[in-house]
Amino acid sequence: MSDDPHLTEHTLSREELLRGLFLHVVRDTVRLPDGGSATREYVLHPGAVAVVPLTDDGRIVLERQYRHPTGQVMIELPAGKLDAGESALVCGQRELLEETGYTAREWAYAFTMYPTVAYSDEAIQVWFARGLTLGEAKLDQGEFLDVFTATPQEYLAWCGNGRIVDSKTMAAAIWIQNVLAGTWKLDWQASPVPA
Structure with a gap:
């Protein structure tokens, strides 16, 4: 959201960890609000x-x-x-x-x-x-x-x-x-x- 820049992370890169019949797991490297970086592993889902x-x-x-x-x-x-x-x-x-x-x-x-x-x-x-x-x-x-x-x-x-x-x-x-x-x-x- 535009009023939450102090909380928002920005994706720098993405690595695919698993693409199965149902699950699709990725690891994103993100830039944190303070300028540091971190990784986020999560499941992509079609809804x-x-x-x-x-x-x-x-x-x-x-x-x-x-x-x-x-x-x-x-x-x-x-x-x-x-x-x-x-x-x-x-x-x-x-x-x-x-x-x-x-x-x-x-x-x-x-x-x-x-x-x-x-x-x-x-x-x-x-x-x-x-x-x-x-x-x-x-x-x-x-x-x-x-x-x-x-x-x-x-x-x-x-x-x-x-x-x-x-x-x-x-x-x-x-x-x-x-x-x-x-x-x-x-x-x-x-x-x-x-x-």
Whole structure:
């Protein structure tokens, strides 16, 4: 930001450390605000979208999925990585259908979060979806998950008692609570592309 030059680092050079099927790790040499230099190793990420799907009876569609790095099954919102050139809304629509079988009549952007700012540039856009119609899920090869619904009260309680520990799912709880209370408003729009 232009008003933060006393905090801003400037990239001098970049070295590629790893380019795998999913991860791309780099090491930047940066000039620090005081003129010194340092290295920053981090993961480059194309971005992702998470969806808060609201059923007509006020429940939230969630997933249970095993996450290998943690060695445990996590409760999460439907979400996935942006494909090259894909808009966030199209990604959200695609992931909702692929993972849960649902399509949505209306969508609203809520917020963007950076789940791991110390070692990744990943940004996750969080969208709300309503007017759901259930169809058939189209899971990616090698993807296994259970889809279920929870009341907002159950969802919030699970965030509070440690049953939900996924960062995007926990961050969305603040929005769910405030949207349902009428404190925060969403700009709902009809789905612009056939889902």
